[in-house]
Amino acid sequence: xxxxxxxxxxxxxxxxxxxxxxxxxxxxxxxxxxxxxxxxxxxxxxxxxxxxxxxxxxxxxxxxxxxxxxxxxxxxxxxxx
Amino acid sequence: xxxxxxxxxxxxxxxxxxxxxxxxxxxxxxxxxxxxxxxxxxxxxxxxxxxxxxxxxxxxxxxxxxxxxxxxxxxxxxxxxxxxxxxxxxxxxxxxxxxxxxxxxxxxxxxxxxxxxxxxxxxxxxxxxxxxxxxxxxxxxxxxxxxxxxxxxxxxxxxxxxxxxxxxxxxxxxxxxxxxxxxxxxxxxxxxxxxxxxxxxxxxxxxxxxxxxxxxxxxxxxxxxxxxxxxxxxxxxxxxxxxxxxxxxxxxxxxxxxxxxxxxxxxxxxxxxxxxxxxxxxxxxxxxxxxxxxxxxxxxxxxxxxx
Numbered sequence: 001x002x003x004x005x006x007x008x009x010x011x012x013x014x015x016x017x018x019x020x021x022x023x024x025x026x027x028x029x030x031x032x033x034x035x036x037x038x039x040x041x042x043x044x045x046x047x048x049x050x051x052x053x054x055x056x057x058x059x060x061x062x063x064x065x066x067x068x069x070x071x072x073x074x075x076x077x078x079x080x081x
Numbered sequence: 082x083x084x085x086x087x088x089x090x091x092x093x094x095x096x097x098x099x100x101x102x103x104x105x106x107x108x109x110x111x112x113x114x115x116x117x118x119x120x121x122x123x124x125x126x127x128x129x130x131x132x133x134x135x136x137x138x139x140x141x142x143x144x145x146x147x148x149x150x151x152x153x154x155x156x157x158x159x160x161x162x163x164x165x166x167x168x169x170x171x172x173x174x175x176x177x178x179x180x181x182x183x184x185x186x187x188x189x190x191x192x193x194x195x196x197x198x199x200x201x202x203x204x205x206x207x208x209x210x211x212x213x214x215x216x217x218x219x220x221x222x223x224x225x226x227x228x229x230x231x232x233x234x235x236x237x238x239x240x241x242x243x244x245x246x247x248x249x250x251x252x253x254x255x256x257x258x259x260x261x262x263x264x265x266x267x268x269x270x271x272x273x274x275x276x277x278x279x280x281x282x283x284x285x286x287x288x289x290x291x292x293x294x295x296x297x298x299x300x301x302x303x304x305x306x307x308x309x310x311x312x313x314x315x316x317x318x319x320x321x322x323x324x325x326x327x328x329x330x331x332x333x334x335x336x337x338x339x340x341x342x343x344x345x346x347x348x349x350x351x352x353x354x355x356x357x358x359x360x361x362x363x364x365x366x367x368x369x370x371x372x373x374x375x376x377x378x379x380x381x382x383x384x385x386x387x388x
Contacts, residue, residue: 035300035304036158038299039296039297042296053295055295055298058295058299058302059303060302060306060307061306063299
């Protein structure tokens with residue numbers, strides 16, 4: 001899951017962060033993720049996994065690291081199954 | 082305007098009935114009485130007096146700004162629903178005849194207009210950043226500006242505190258993170274004391290901007306999590322949902338990055354602003370102290386009319 005997310009986000013034109021150089025737990029905001037880029041990331045994830053993040057999950061914490069993102073995506077896909 | 086009614090529509094009607102605002106046929110666009118304008122002028126003088134020790138550079142921009150500047154600022158990413166772009170007719174005589182014909186037959190004639198280089202200014206500080214950037218590196222002490230402008234936001238409403246065209250006065254500080262945060266802190270204190278002097282009930286609360294869409298929810302959450310925006314709220318048309326009359330914003334290095342605002346050593350600048358919604362403050366004064374200025378509390382008059 002994390003690798004799929006990493007591949008998806010690497011090279012996204014609106015997200016200027018080098019995901020390939022980051023560990024799963026590295027803080028993405030520290031790595032230069034802006035508020036606007038985090039929205040682009042959210043939209044890209046929704047499209048890739050065919051999910052919709054509930055409003056309660058649209059927080060800074062949800063998108064703070066690749067591991068957090070993978071957790072959130074798993075939670076949503078589990079609920080949908 | 083008795084002190085018990087807190088309702089947008091009846092407040093608007095009472096402002097019309099008392100000749101304080103005048104209808105124009107469009108929600109959110111109103112004429113203002115001489116008394117209303119005088120209150121705004123006096124309040125602006127009060128703001129300038131309070132800020133005078135900081136020696137800000139004053140700039141007054143017009144209500145229209147460069148479209149290219151608005152585009153580069155990122156405004157359309159966050160608030161596309163609020164922006165207004167000026168369009169004008171640029172055709173020849175043939176197109177003019179067509180336009181008149183379309184108007185006469187009730188067709189949509191606006192398609193014969195083209196976007197100009199001008200957009201309406203959404204907040205007094207948007208035209209400032211490229212102006213500062215063009216002057217070269219920011220001095221180590223940072224810079225401070227006092228601005229005012231009519232601003233436009235496309236949000237028609239019968240709430241008189243939500244006008245489409247309104248005035249905003251702002252102080253904008255550009256400098257290090259520490260400098261701009263200290264500036265914001267000082268205005269959180271000064272702003273609250275100022276409104277209390279005017280004998281208006283108020284509270285300061287954490288806030289967020291009305292970012293567009295679901296992504297906007299996330300931007301809003303981020304903004305709140307990081308404590309980037311505070312508002313001073315005064316009940317104007319509702320006790321439950323008081324109106325934001327002043328706002329205190331820390332932009333981090335967002336505008337520094339966007340406009341290349343940096344110090345001589347290449348370090349990016351941070352910025353913060355305090356904004357005064359002039360019509361909103363005037364409405365709050367009329368709402369709480371009544372339609373007749375001469376009957377306002379003597380202390381309030383002394384604060385506004387004193388020098």
